[in-house]
Amino acid sequence: MSKQEFGTLTDRGNPMSYLRTFLPWIVFAAVPSGDWQWGSLAALAVAVVLIAQQRRAGAGFDALVIEAGxxxxxxxxxxxxxxxxxxxVHDYSAALSSGTLAVIAAASLAVGRPFTLGIAKRTTPREYWTMKPFVRTNVIITAVWTAAFAVTAVALAVLDHAGHAHTMPATLVQIAGFVVPMVFTVRYVAHVQAKARAAAGHVAR
Structure with a gap:
């Protein structure tokens, strides 16, 4: 595999792809907690629209694990x-949201179909999908997202139990639960690409 091919294979740290995938959860978090019924309905509508759009674009359900969940x-x-x-349930809705994402992400790893692989497939040529570097990179990235969701769920559950549901600390924990794995994804992809370029340069010499 050439370094150009490997670069294409791993150039999947685009934050916009993840923002689109997690848009229902962002919408739900953005709606005032007192209107949680409308927030959940809006999030459901967004999820359905995303699935319909991606299906029309040719995406398989294996690429829509998060959206379906x-x-x-x-x-x-x-x-x-x-x-x-x-x-x-309202008081624990944030913790349940992160916990659900953790379960979905963990399940995708358990069945050998890490959810970030589905995101990457949307913009990666089909012939690369089963290549080990591509799959391995996404297994690692998905594992980090899974851990971030799990830690966020536990932290939010503790805050909720202490009577701090839907407060600024809870909001900051939710934001961190998405930002931290996103930053890791971008940096890890850059790291993998740098190693591939270095290895290719060494072979060329």
């Missing part, structure tokens, strides 16, 4: 919220 989660949450707006 998002749709299911927000459908259930919206049903609970509209049935009982004062449900105790």
């Amino acid at each position: 998002s749709a299911v989660f927000f459908a259930v949450l919206a049903a609970i919220a509209f049935t009982d707006p004062h449900s105790g």
